Amino acid sequence: MYRGLRVAVVVPAHNEARLLPVTLAGLPPFVDHVIVVDDASTDGTAQVAADRAGVEVLRHAQNRGVGGAIVSGYRRALALGADAAVVVGADAQMDPGEMSALLDPLVAGEADYVKGDRLGHPEVRRRMPWVRYLGNHALTVLTRWSSGYRHVRDSQCGYTAITARALARLPLDQLYPRYGFPNDLLAWLGLVGARVVDRPVTPIYGDERSGIRVWRVVLPISLLLVRAGLRRVGLRRPAGAPRPEALPAPGDAG
Numbered sequence: 132m133y134r135g136l137r138v139a140v141v142v143p144a145h146n147e148a149r150l151l152p153v154t155l156a157g158l159p160p161f162v163d164h165v166i167v168v169d170d171a172s173t174d175g176t177a178q179v180a181a182d183r184a185g186v187e188v189l190r191h192a193q194n195r196g197v198g199g200a201i202v203s204g205y206r207r208a209l210a211l212g213a214d215a216a217v218v219v220g221a222d223a224q225m226d227p228g229e230m231s232a233l234l235d236p237l238v239a240g241e242a243d244y245v246k247g248d249r250l251g252h253p254e255v256r257r258r259m260p261w262v263r264y265l266g267n268h269a270l271t272v273l274t275r276w277s278s279g280y281r282h283v284r285d286s287q288c289g290y291t292a293i294t295a296r297a298l299a300r301l302p303l304d305q306l307y308p309r310y311g312f313p314n315d316l317l318a319w320l321g322l323v324g325a326r327v328v329d330r331p332v333t334p335i336y337g338d339e340r341s342g343i344r345v346w347r348v349v350l351p352i353s354l355l356l357v358r359a360g361l362r363r364v365g366l367r368r369p370a371g372a373p374r375p376e377a378l379p380a381p382g383d384a385g
């Protein structure tokens with residue numbers, strides 16, 4: 132429990148047997164549920180997760196992408212009755228000490244989704260590989276337009292917290308399953324009228340190897356965002372898209 136919120140942590144993991152134990156060991160004691168989603172890893176990821184007490188492991192028989200894994204974890208968090216779900220990558224690149232800062236705006240009822248912002252960190256230029264830094268800025272500009280959230284920065288940050296109430300309003304099975312997931316999620320949050328805020332977090336790059344090849348993901352994510360933007364401005368409306376309406380205030384029933 133964190134200040135009255137039952138917290139589930141969702142850890143998407145693909146071949147992270149080496150760094151997953153580090154990630155899990157660092158999680159703060161207030162976390163109620165830890166859900167590791169092993170996305171058809173070919174190393175010992177599932178075993179490493181299962182060996183840790185209090186960790187629930189979901190396994191995908193086939194790789195569904197990081198977004199697909201997060202959605203599986205979100206569904207489980209909802210089934211467990213969590214009030215909020217925090218996404219933490221399995222590669223120990225997120226400072227667990229900053230999780231409370233992501234949850235505070237949810238506790239205060241000031242936001243439905245809180246995302247980390249590494250780009251405002253004073254050492255970001257030194258810490259973040261420059262290709263990432265540039266790609267992130269470009270995608271942030273596009274994400275602002277496609278989601279309507281003009282204030283968001285670091286659209287690619289995977290360190291996020293969301294209320295169960297907001298999750299329940301999203302078409303989880305329609306979210307983009309791969310590396311454009313955070314961007315697509317923001318676009319859908321915009322459509323359902325969720326309140327989104329950024330909180331500063333520390334960029335951490337160790338000796339881990341990213342699965343992202345920047346030149347291979349920027350184009351697909353850009354296309355995805357153009358589609359989302361057109362959806363937002365009403366030129367294209369997907370079948371079954373929820374109508375934009377405000378989410379109920381946190382104190383409301385339902």
Ligand SMILES: Nc1nc2c(ncn2[C@@H]2O[C@H](COP(=O)(O)OP(=O)(O)O)[C@@H](O)[C@H]2O)c(=O)[nH]1
Nearest residue numbers: 143144145170196197200220221222341342343
């Ligand atoms: N479940 C799942 N997780 C993935 C997949 N690809 C990456 N991840 C996880 O998502 C997190 C971030 O992935 P990474 O490639 O390091 O991206 P980066 O940290 O943004 O460079 C790590 O915990 C990965 O294990 C995937 O296909 N499925």
Ligand SMILES: [Mg+2]
Nearest residue numbers: 222224339341
């Ligand atoms: Mg990584």
